[in-house]
Amino acid sequence: MSSRRRMLLKVIILGDSGVGKTSLMNQYVNRKFSNQYKATIGADFLTKEVQFEDRLFTLQIWDTAGQERFQSLGVAFYRGADCCVLAYDVNVMKSFDNLNNWREEFLIQAAPSDPENFPFVVLGNKIDVDGGNSRVVSEKKAKAWCASKGNIPYFETSAKEGFNVEAAFECIAKNALKNEPEEEIYLPDTIDVAGGGRQQRSSGCEC
Amino acid sequence: MMSEVAQDEEKWLGAGIAGLQQNAFYMHRALDSNNLRDALKYSAQMLSELRTSRLSPHKYYELYMRAFDELRKLEMFFKEETRRGCSIVDLYELVQHAGNILPRLYLLCTVGSVYIKSKEAPAKDVLKDLVEMCRGIQHPVRGLFLRSYLSQVSRDKLPDIGSEYEGDADTVVDAVEFVLQNFTEMNKLWVRMQHQGPAREKEKREKERSELRDLVGKNLHVLSQIEGVDLEMYKETVLPRVLEQVVNCKDELAQYYLMDCIIQVFPDEYHLQTLETLLGAYPQLQPSVDVKTVLSQLMERLSNYAASSAEALPEFLQVEAFAKLNNAIGKVIEAQVDMPVAGAVTLYSSLLTFTLHVHPDRLDYVDQVLGACVKKLSGKGKLEDSRATKQIVALLSAPLEKYNDIMTALKLSNYPRVMEYLDNGTNKVMAVVIIQSIMKNNTCVSTADKVEALFELIKGLIKDLDGTFDDELDEEDFKEEQNSVARLIQMLYSDDPEEMFKIICTVRKHILTGGPKRLPFTAPPLVFSALKLVRRLQGQDENVVGEEALATPKKIFQFLNQIIEALSTVPTPELALRLYLQCAEAANDSDLEPVAYEFFTQAYILYEEEISDSKAQVTAIHLIIGTLQRMHVFGVENRDTLTHKATGYSAKLLKKPDQCRAVYACSHLFWVDDQDSVKDGERVLLCLKRALRIANAAQQMTNATRGGSGSVTLFVEILNKYLYFFEKGNPQVNIAAIQGLIELITTEMQSDTSTQDPAADAFFASTLRYIQFQKQKGGVIGEKYEPIKV
Ligand SMILES: Nc1nc2c(ncn2[C@@H]2O[C@H](COP(=O)(O)OP(=O)(O)OP(=O)(O)O)[C@@H](O)[C@H]2O)c(=O)[nH]1
Ligand SMILES: [Mg+2]
Numbered sequence: 001m002s003s004r005r006r007m008l009l010k011v012i013i014l015g016d017s018g019v020g021k022t023s024l025m026n027q028y029v030n031r032k033f034s035n036q037y038k039a040t041i042g043a044d045f046l047t048k049e050v051q052f053e054d055r056l057f058t059l060q061i062w063d064t065a066g067q068e069r070f071q072s073l074g075v076a077f078y079r080g081a082d083c084c085v086l087a088y089d090v091n092v093m094k095s096f097d098n099l100n101n102w103r104e105e106f107l108i109q110a111a112p113s114d115p116e117n118f119p120f121v122v123l124g125n126k127i128d129v130d131g132g133n134s135r136v137v138s139e140k141k142a143k144a145w146c147a148s149k150g151n152i153p154y155f156e157t158s159a160k161e162g163f164n165v166e167a168a169f170e171c172i173a174k175n176a177l178k179n180e181p182e183e184e185i186y187l188p189d190t191i192d193v194a195g196g197g198r199q200q201r202s203s204g205c206e207c
Numbered sequence: 208m209m210s211e212v213a214q215d216e217e218k219w220l221g222a223g224i225a226g227l228q229q230n231a232f233y234m235h236r237a238l239d240s241n242n243l244r245d246a247l248k249y250s251a252q253m254l255s256e257l258r259t260s261r262l263s264p265h266k267y268y269e270l271y272m273r274a275f276d277e278l279r280k281l282e283m284f285f286k287e288e289t290r291r292g293c294s295i296v297d298l299y300e301l302v303q304h305a306g307n308i309l310p311r312l313y314l315l316c317t318v319g320s321v322y323i324k325s326k327e328a329p330a331k332d333v334l335k336d337l338v339e340m341c342r343g344i345q346h347p348v349r350g351l352f353l354r355s356y357l358s359q360v361s362r363d364k365l366p367d368i369g370s371e372y373e374g375d376a377d378t379v380v381d382a383v384e385f386v387l388q389n390f391t392e393m394n395k396l397w398v399r400m401q402h403q404g405p406a407r408e409k410e411k412r413e414k415e416r417s418e419l420r421d422l423v424g425k426n427l428h429v430l431s432q433i434e435g436v437d438l439e440m441y442k443e444t445v446l447p448r449v450l451e452q453v454v455n456c457k458d459e460l461a462q463y464y465l466m467d468c469i470i471q472v473f474p475d476e477y478h479l480q481t482l483e484t485l486l487g488a489y490p491q492l493q494p495s496v497d498v499k500t501v502l503s504q505l506m507e508r509l510s511n512y513a514a515s516s517a518e519a520l521p522e523f524l525q526v527e528a529f530a531k532l533n534n535a536i537g538k539v540i541e542a543q544v545d546m547p548v549a550g551a552v553t554l555y556s557s558l559l560t561f562t563l564h565v566h567p568d569r570l571d572y573v574d575q576v577l578g579a580c581v582k583k584l585s586g587k588g589k590l591e592d593s594r595a596t597k598q599i600v601a602l603l604s605a606p607l608e609k610y611n612d613i614m615t616a617l618k619l620s621n622y623p624r625v626m627e628y629l630d631n632g633t634n635k636v637m638a639v640v641i642i643q644s645i646m647k648n649n650t651c652v653s654t655a656d657k658v659e660a661l662f663e664l665i666k667g668l669i670k671d672l673d674g675t676f677d678d679e680l681d682e683e684d685f686k687e688e689q690n691s692v693a694r695l696i697q698m699l700y701s702d703d704p705e706e707m708f709k710i711i712c713t714v715r716k717h718i719l720t721g722g723p724k725r726l727p728f729t730a731p732p733l734v735f736s737a738l739k740l741v742r743r744l745q746g747q748d749e750n751v752v753g754e755e756a757l758a759t760p761k762k763i764f765q766f767l768n769q770i771i772e773a774l775s776t777v778p779t780p781e782l783a784l785r786l787y788l789q790c791a792e793a794a795n796d797s798d799l800e801p802v803a804y805e806f807f808t809q810a811y812i813l814y815e816e817e818i819s820d821s822k823a824q825v826t827a828i829h830l831i832i833g834t835l836q837r838m839h840v841f842g843v844e845n846r847d848t849l850t851h852k853a854t855g856y857s858a859k860l861l862k863k864p865d866q867c868r869a870v871y872a873c874s875h876l877f878w879v880d881d882q883d884s885v886k887d888g889e890r891v892l893l894c895l896k897r898a899l900r901i902a903n904a905a906q907q908m909t910n911a912t913r914g915g916s917g918s919v920t921l922f923v924e925i926l927n928k929y930l931y932f933f934e935k936g937n938p939q940v941n942i943a944a945i946q947g948l949i950e951l952i953t954t955e956m957q958s959d960t961s962t963q964d965p966a967a968d969a970f971f972a973s974t975l976r977y978i979q980f981q982k983q984k985g986g987v988i989g990e991k992y993e994p995i996k997v
Contacts, residue, residue: 008279032434036474041428042421046363060279065421067471072421074265076272 015087017066023159080109082176119175254310331381347400390426390547487534549595577621637663655709689728708758736859863905871898
């Protein structure tokens with residue numbers, strides 16, 4: 001069972017609206033990019049098979065809505081994440097400033113047992129814009145922040161040009177794999193060899 | 208503390224999770240031992256936990272996510288099974304035996320996704336089958352989650368352009384059809400939810416519905432992500448079908464949310480190319496829907512799009528976006544009769560922002576929007592709704608911010624008409640905003656016509672509107688406002704003197720309506736502005752100006768006289784006196800003796816008739832003396848008259864020390880360094896002697912009242928005057944007089960009755976030091992001072 005579980009790596013991408021979360025995922029999974037902005041609603045995942053040290057893994061990448069009003073159901077899907085990707089737009093200061101909120105919110109909601117060592121990866125996206133002339137967050141500044149949060153790996157990417165996306169996700173997968181799975185060890189009170197389980201409770205209707 | 212309901216819910220969720228985990232445990236064991244039958248059995252039991260009706264959507268989502276994660280393991284197992292030779296078709300059949308429908312459908316969807324992946328059947332058939340079967344669940348929460356599960360697992364298996372599932376049998380159309388159908392069903396479940404359960408729980412239900420909204424909206428996101436959904440298909444199929452659903456469901460929450468989703472989820476180009484269809488839906492929405500917000504969001508998005516790339520602009524023109532939006536807003540406002548004014552104004556404000564972004568060169572559009580706004584506001588009198596007022600301020604500020612130039616706003620004929628609807632307070636706020644814009648951008652308002660328009664616009668600050676003075680107004684605020692008007696007046700400028708004079712006349716016309724409270728603020732800057740013009744003209748050759756010129760110094764002085772005269776209504780004689788003296792000095796520089804004389808006469812009249820406070824008199828007399836001293840335009844006769852009066856006033860001041868100081872100051876009126884004609888040593892000495900007598904009298908008065916002698920400061924001051932004229936070569940001021948004065952002071956200071964005055968002592972000491980210093984200088988000065996003994 002644990003082997004089956006370990007074949008699936010769950011990754012969550014967080015960040016402000018418009019920083020390019022969906023674009024990064026699409027570039028990585030489908031090698032496609034569109035200039036059009038289409039807001040994400042709720043949470044949504046794509047999967048990608050990755051090979052790693054001769055083993056095949058399924059990367060389950062959850063893309064989320066950066067706009068709060070499109071996240072009405074809450075964040076139950078954070079549960080069981082193996083790695084959290086924090087994305088910002090190097091051309092928008094606010095999106096960088098908000099990384100801290102996203103990180104903290106994730107740690108509170110996902111409540112990993114060892115928050116200090118939970119793997120994060122930070123992506124500074126859209127470095128292609130205006131040949132880099134409109135960027136407002138320097139690499140140095142971003143790296144300093146990452147260092148202060150326990151040496152979070154940092155990548156500068158362009159979903160548009162596919163720059164560094166592959167490398168970033170390779171690192172994401174590697175870190176997800178390193179994360180010790182938090183299996184809620186479940187032991188039934190009595191192991192019913194016959195496999196009766198419990199009586200169906202009568203709540204709910206007949207459907 | 209947690210409410211009882213929430214506590215119960217926690218309990219139920221806990222029980223659900225426990226049940227789920229227990230069955231998952233057995234399911235895992237079955238999976239590990241490749242026991243398909245048990246795996247199906249326990250997974251079905253596990254999924255039964257999702258049959259609960261007791262959880263709110265949030266909690267249900269938690270339970271669902273756990274089941275979801277477990278199902279991924281099952282899915283992998285199914286894949287392995289098929290690899291081991293188990294027929295996927297058989298599997299698909301097999302899971303249909305699960306006893307309960309909800310677990311059965313979850314299992315079917317899970318197998319179905321593997322089925323599609325195996326390509327043993329066309330994706331569209333499997334998808335169609337699944338989406339139909341899900342009809343079996345009519346409970347809204349369970350149905351919505353089940354369908355969102357279906358959507359999720361099929362997400363990467365939709366036959367899309369370039370996807371591996373695209374083929375002869377499967378096309379994008381099928382994918383779209385599938386998602387649309389799922390969307391329609393989900394929306395129905397969602398809308399129906401409000402009618403279920405007791406009426407008293409309506410509020411709770413609405414909250415739950417709101418939480419569930421993303422499950423429905425998600426379908427639109429999926430649609431937008433299908434690459435095959437090109438503009439053509441969006442226009443022909445997707446948008447009409449979605450809008451049909453939105454309009455027909457007649458549900459306020461759904462309509463508001465889904466319109467928002469459509470706008471956010473699909474790309475800007477699509478919106479532009481389908482504006483008519485999209486906008487056509489708005490008037491059909493329920494009257495309670497907050498159309499203005501959604502419509503504003505659309506315009507905001509389009510504005511950003513226009514701002515983001517220059518290439519987008521031709522598109523806007525091509526589809527006549529402005530006309531369509533303008534039209535749609537008109538229709539919405541018409542259709543929603545109950546829409547509050549604030550709502551309508553918000554819409555216009557958004558449209559204006561859009562216009563400013565997309566068509567910055569089209570002032571006529573901007574004016575049209577303002578005009579439409581006027582139409583909506585007309586007949587309702589002044590606005591009382593504070594939100595609407597705020598919106599109007601935003602509306603009127605937008606062009607100022609965009610163009611950074613009030614001149615542009617002045618070209619908008621409807622601009623002042625919109626302002627009419629503001630209450631007086633807000634009207635003033637807006638006027639201040641306008642002035643600030645001018646200050647910030649250093650806007651040059653350079654013609655009288657523009658000034659006229661501008662003052663019309665800011666009339667709220669210029670005069671009491673409706674003829675009533677607002678007593679409520681805070682004194683500080685009032686000062687602030689009027690000071691900003693004053694600053695504005697200083698900013699008005701034309702290079703052409705003629706035009707400048709016209710500007711000044713225009714301003715005068717307006718500020719004269721401002722009444723006595725405002726004039727003290729507004730008159731001085733205008734006076735100085737006119738004086739500046741006079742200075743400019745001084746540099747010019749009379750002949751160049753020409754005969755018929757309006758702007759001659761003489762005319763301007765006439766004008767100035769009138770302005771200052773107006774201040775008498777306030778009345779503020781001290782201010783008027785200062786201004787008269789300023790004018791006199793300017794007339795002096797223009798070589799206009801009669802004019803200068805006239806200004807002095809005016810100042811004297813004020814002094815005699817209006818200024819009664821003794822302190823104010825002292826200040827005024829020193830101003831008069833100072834100004835008069837600098838005048839060189841006067842002939843002997845005029846000068847004599849004026850100086851005579853000035854010395855007369857000085858001697859009549861209330862307090863002796865004031866008298867004394869004013870009188871010795873007058874000595875300078877008879878001895879002007881750079882005017883050879885004014886060097887009357889005799890009269891200088893007369894002044895000084897008179898000052899001495901007054902100082903003496905002052906001294907005796909203090910002796911009499913306090914029984915001791917007063918300070919010697921006045922004597923030391925007079926001594927300094929003596930030294931000044933001595934040095935300047937006034938023959939009447941001689942060594943003997945100086946010597947006598949020094950001795951007098953020394954004796955006074957030594958008498959035991961004298962009051963201690965360290966300042967006077969120091970003053971005297973430093974005066975003596977000065978004499979000493981001059982003596983040591985040698986040369987002509989040294990010789991001159993030599994005989995003085997200290
Ligand atoms: N130039 C450039 N544009 C990008 C890049 N990545 C994304 N974009 C554009 O940025 C916009 C937003 O991208 P999305 O991927 O939709 O952003 P998001 O973070 O998913 O936004 P939400 O779904 O609202 O949270 C789109 O118009 C993309 O085309 C990039 O690397 N370079
Ligand atoms: Mg997104």
